[in-house]
Amino acid sequence: MKQLWFTCFSIVFLNSCQQQETATQKAQDIPVDTEVPELSIFQLPSQWTTQDNQEIVLEELQGKVLVMAMIYTSCQFACPRLVADMQRIEKEVAVDKRSDINLVLISIDPEHDQPDTLKQFAIENDLDPARWTLLQGNQDNVLEFAAVLGVQYQKISPVDFSHSNIISVFDHQGVLKYQQEGHGQDNTRIIGEIEALVPRDN
Amino acid sequence: MGYLKRPLIFMLVIWLPMEVSYAQPTGMSAITGGSYVPFYGSDTAVVTVDNFLIDQYPVTNEEFLEFVKKYPSWQRSQVKRLFAEEAYLTVWESDTVLGNAVLPQAPVTYVSWFAAKHYCQCQGKRLPTMEEWEFLAIADKQRSDAREDATFHQAILQWYEQPAPKVLPEVGNTEKNYWGVYDLHGLVWEWVLNFNSVMITGESRNDTALDRNLYCAGGALASTDLMNYAAFMRFAFRSSLKASYTLKNLGFRCAGVKDKEL
Numbered sequence: 053m054k055q056l057w058f059t060c061f062s063i064v065f066l067n068s069c070q071q072q073e074t075a076t077q078k079a080q081d082i083p084v085d086t087e088v089p090e091l092s093i094f095q096l097p098s099q100w101t102t103q104d105n106q107e108i109v110l111e112e113l114q115g116k117v118l119v120m121a122m123i124y125t126s127c128q129f130a131c132p133r134l135v136a137d138m139q140r141i142e143k144e145v146a147v148d149k150r151s152d153i154n155l156v157l158i159s160i161d162p163e164h165d166q167p168d169t170l171k172q173f174a175i176e177n178d179l180d181p182a183r184w185t186l187l188q189g190n191q192d193n194v195l196e197f198a199a200v201l202g203v204q205y206q207k208i209s210p211v212d213f214s215h216s217n218i219i220s221v222f223d224h225q226g227v228l229k230y231q232q233e234g235h236g237q238d239n240t241r242i243i244g245e246i247e248a249l250v251p252r253d254n
Numbered sequence: 255m256g257y258l259k260r261p262l263i264f265m266l267v268i269w270l271p272m273e274v275s276y277a278q279p280t281g282m283s284a285i286t287g288g289s290y291v292p293f294y295g296s297d298t299a300v301v302t303v304d305n306f307l308i309d310q311y312p313v314t315n316e317e318f319l320e321f322v323k324k325y326p327s328w329q330r331s332q333v334k335r336l337f338a339e340e341a342y343l344t345v346w347e348s349d350t351v352l353g354n355a356v357l358p359q360a361p362v363t364y365v366s367w368f369a370a371k372h373y374c375q376c377q378g379k380r381l382p383t384m385e386e387w388e389f390l391a392i393a394d395k396q397r398s399d400a401r402e403d404a405t406f407h408q409a410i411l412q413w414y415e416q417p418a419p420k421v422l423p424e425v426g427n428t429e430k431n432y433w434g435v436y437d438l439h440g441l442v443w444e445w446v447l448n449f450n451s452v453m454i455t456g457e458s459r460n461d462t463a464l465d466r467n468l469y470c471a472g473g474a475l476a477s478t479d480l481m482n483y484a485a486f487m488r489f490a491f492r493s494s495l496k497a498s499y500t501l502k503n504l505g506f507r508c509a510g511v512k513d514k515e516l
Contacts, residue, residue, distance in 0.1 A: 090335035199367060199450050199497035200336070206451040 088114070092226035093200060098193035100158075103170040103186040110226065113185070116154040117249045118222040122194075122203050124161035124213055125173040133235045134217050135177055141219070142183065144243050149250040156185045160194055160205050160213055202231070223249045282307045282510065283434040290389060290399060292485065301385045308382060308390060309507035311425040311436050312361035312444060313373065315352050318343075321373050323350055328369055338366035341500045359424035361442045361505035367497040370445045374508035381447040382509035384492070388485065391439065393432035401482070410439045410484040418442075418503040445506040449492045 088094040094111040101107055121138055123131040138155055145153060159165035165173075170186035173179075179186075189197065198205055205215035221230040221242060230245040287304040322329045322343075329349040333342055343364050347353025365373075367381075374380050382390075394400035401407075428440040438444075495504075 092336065095334050095336045195448060195450075196368075196371075196497070202450070202496050204450045204493065206448070 089225050089227050091228070093197075093222060093228070094226040096193075096196065096200070098189060098196065100187040100189045100193065101167050102188075103167055103174050104181075105167045108187075113154060113156065114226060115224050116152055117224060117246055118154050118156055118220075118226070119246065120156040120158065120201070120220045120222065121218065122158045122160050122198060122201070122205065122215060124159055124215075125165050125169055126161065127213070134219070135179075137235060137237070137239075138219060139177075139179075141239055141242060141246070142180075144239055145246055149247055150183070152250040153183065153246060154185055155179075155183055156187065158187045158189065158194065158197060160198065160215060161207075162188050162190060162194055201228075221245050221249070224251070281310050283310050285386075285390065285433055288389065288398070290392060292385075292388060292482075301389070303383075303386050303389045304511075306382070306386055307510040308386070308433070308435055309379075309509070310434060312442060312505045312507045313370075314359050314425055315346070315356050315362045316358040318362035318365065318373065319346075319350065319352060319358075321376060325372075325376060328372060333369070335498070337368040337498060339498045339500055342366060342369070344500070345502075355421070357421065357424055360422040361425055361437070363422065363442055363502055363505045364500040365445075365504070365506065366500050367445050367449065367495070370506035371447070373506075377508055379508035379510045381445060381506060384446040384448050384451055386509060387438075387444065387446045388488075390431070390433055390435055391485070391488075393435075395429055395431060398432050407484050411487075413440045414484065414487055422503075442503050442505040443488070443491060443501075445504065446492070449495055450497075 088111065094109075094114060096110055099107060099109060119138060119141060121134050123134055125131070135157070138157075142150065142153070142155055157170075159170065165188055167188055170188060174181065174184060174186055197203075201218060201220050203216050203218050205213055208214050217233065217235055219232045219242065220228060221232075223229050229249060230242060232239075232242045285303075285306050285308055287302065287306065289300045289302045291300055326332055327334075330343045330346065331349050341364055343362075345353075345355045345364060347355070352358055371381050392399050392401050394403070394406050397403075422442065425441065426436045428437050430436050431438060
């Protein structure tokens with residue numbers, strides 16, 4: 053299984069030098085007023101697929117405060133709690149600010165978590181499609197994104213992963229503002245961070 | 255007796271290039287995959303690596319300079335902060351001049367994971383996985399797995415204890431290991447692809463479990479723990495890294511897949 057995992061890595065890697073240069077150049081063509089900050093995750097050119105089978109780049113998430121976690125849907129122990137923590141955050145954010153947040157779950161098991169699996173997971177967990185985005189990437193993108201967030205993870209069996217439980221908050225420009233580690237934390241701090249990031253005129 | 259030695263030396267001289275020649279692309283060694291039990295695992299947690307190719311030396315300043323000349327978005331003044339922190343290539347004189355503070359043939363350091371990964375991609379290669387790197391790192395000069403040998407670990411740990419020299423020496427000055435690979439120990443630490451892997455096996459759970467599993471070893475050093483203490487240091491070091499970090503003693507080398515033409 054491990055071997056297969058790494059073979060997947062290599063296939064992806066051997067092709068992406070030129071692609072990434074082009075993506076960078078494309079990003080530079082965007083006029084100055086929409087230019088994203090250097091520390092923004094929107095600098096990442098990676099392609100993702102949503103639970104509704106839409107192909108997106110992270111930059112398309114621009115405009116809302118992002119609350120993100122990395123999970124896998126077949127997870128038995130930690131992920132349901134991580135999602136529950138995210139749902140508590142969603143409920144605790146002031147009602148008038150809720151429409152300005154986007155809760156994003158990124159799968160660390162893209163082989164298993166196809167868009168329809170993610171869709172099913174969203175339905176089962178009652179995740180409001182207006183506010184929740186579930187993303188499938190490829191192994192390379194997922195690893196890269198985890199590296200950016202400081203999320204550690206490892207496949208430990210065909211169906212199980214070890215991973216750190218981190219909820220990350222990004223401003224509307226995709227810059228990382230706050231991270232909460234561990235389960236069942238007091239949400240006061242993270243709610244405060246999120247609400248402070250939502251633009252006042254909304 | 256004196257003249258008897260000469261044919262021996264002569265044989266050694268022709269034998270050495272022959273040994274190197276099994277590395278298919280220039281500067282790479284072909285590694286026959288295998289299995290090993292890493293320090294954190296139980297007997298059931300065997301790690302298996304496939305055949306792969308690995309650079310014999312860490313990537314040098316000179317090589318990395320060629321790369322940034324070709325891909326300006328990776329030059330010191332151009333790189334985005336998400337991809338490399340401020341100290342990126344800080345010892346170089348400028349964007350495209352190495353200057354006097356570094357040796358051209360010394361390993362490039364002050365490079366982020368992103369930069370290392372991108373460099374390898376642009377050579378048609380990739381970063382080695384942590385499992386591959388550690389597989390290479392248990393070899394000494396004669397054996398593919400030298401972990402039973404206490405002097406092997408002592409030598410590595412001794413290097414870990416020494417502060418990095420002011421100017422890093424050139425690559426290739428340490429002893430060549432069993433696989434024909436240089437400088438895995440004794441020169442710089444190296445980025446691996448999945449440096450952000452977690453180090454325990456078992457069901458996914460809170461990070462505290464990970465810490466407990468790791469740091470218990472510090473309190474109760476049995477002989478097996480000592481045997482792997484050097485590896486433990488590397489894991490602890492890697493887990494402290496983030497992808498944009500650039501450090502004075504952290505470089506990298508590239509890997510490739512054996513049946514893939516490079």
